[in-house]
Amino acid sequence: MSGWETRFAEDVESLVDKMKRDGTRLPSYVPLHIAALYSGRRTVACASNLYERHAEVNCLRAIDPLKMKQHKPLRLLVSRVSGSHRMSRPCSACCVEIRRRLPRARVFYTDWGGVFREDKTLDNTHVCHMKSCVRAAPA
Numbered sequence: 001m002s003g004w005e006t007r008f009a010e011d012v013e014s015l016v017d018k019m020k021r022d023g024t025r026l027p028s029y030v031p032l033h034i035a036a037l038y039s040g041r042r043t044v045a046c047a048s049n050l051y052e053r054h055a056e057v058n059c060l061r062a063i064d065p066l067k068m069k070q071h072k073p074l075r076l077l078v079s080r081v082s083g084s085h086r087m088s089r090p091c092s093a094c095c096v097e098i099r100r101r102l103p104r105a106r107v108f109y110t111d112w113g114g115v116f117r118e119d120k121t122l123d124n125t126h127v128c129h130m131k132s133c134v135r136a137a138p139a
């Protein structure tokens with residue numbers, strides 16, 4: 001496991017702890033996904049899906065521009081952390097948002113078995129059943 005995967009696992013753990021403390025709950029039929037953005041080794045934002053919005057979109061909304069360094073590599077990691085599998089490739093709407101807001105970021109998602117894969121094309125044709133994912137995207 002590479003350094004940034006370990007870092008992501010730690011960020012996932014602390015976010016899940018925080019959600020427990022805050023009493024943030026998703027309906028049991030909604031799987032939990034978590035997305036985190038890294039500028040170099042620094043965590044810029046880390047967010048889960050929440051109600052109607054995907055983790056990637058919530059992560060984009062949570063970006064603190066002060067933590068973004070122009071000369072550092074940008075990585076967006078997204079993983080499904082509950083349920084029977086780990087598939088968490090960004091849907092078509094999230095791909096559009098990521099390409100628009102973070103054109104230079106490298107994007108990694110966990111596959112069915114939980115192994116990180118790089119999404120080099122961000123052209124997933126999978127359309128999310130939540131139309132609100134698109135509507136709720138930041139302007």
Ligand SMILES: [Zn+2]
Nearest residue numbers: 054090091094
């Ligand atoms: Zn999505």
